[in-house]
Amino acid sequence: DVKVTQSSRYLVKRTGEKVFLECVQDMDHENMFWYRQDPGLGLRLIYFSYDVKMKEKGDIPEGYSVSREKKERFSLILESASTNQTSMYLCASSLRDEGFSGNTIYFGEGSWLTVV
């Protein structure tokens, strides 16, 4: 089975702190994603990566950055945390799509971040 592991389930950070959310997948997937989940808004894409050292902005990248130095690891960075970044963060991964195969995207269990 595919395993997407988010290192922290629950974090509480202070406003202005630098925050790292780590995600590791064990299935050699090329694609990795960070989503943010908020009530009534569903999941919104923050950043994604197609390969090592590659990154693409999603729909809500402001206030966030990412790092992908190794294929299996994709980190989400909040340079200066703010209270409006209190949310559930979900990491996901999938194989690169070769042709019209529609590879399934697999999710981690989520990291609940509270910024006070």
Place this chain on the structure above:
Amino acid sequence: AQTVTQSQPEMSVQEAETVTLSCTYDTSESDYYLFWYKQPPSRQMILVIRQEAYKQQNATENRFSVNFQKAAKSFSLKISDSQLGDAAMYFCAYRSSWENKLVFGAGTILRVKS
């Protein structure tokens, strides 16, 4: 940009009954994928069912089936013989054929009554 709309914030169903969750989407593309994901209280998102837009036949997975109406841009999920373990948040999601990212709806909370 593609959008996905789930108009039912909450739904309830009696155990062993059938329930249908609604989803509509907006796209100008002809080739794409549609998904239903389940998110139980543990928060692990689980793929329930997927549909390729080029397939006319509706997808089924055991008690789960979809009604895919491409012209109407509608993709509803039917759960038959509902079980207590079906209680969760359900998300409808769209994926373009040329992109790897998913676009999600706002979700529907399904409550199952015993």
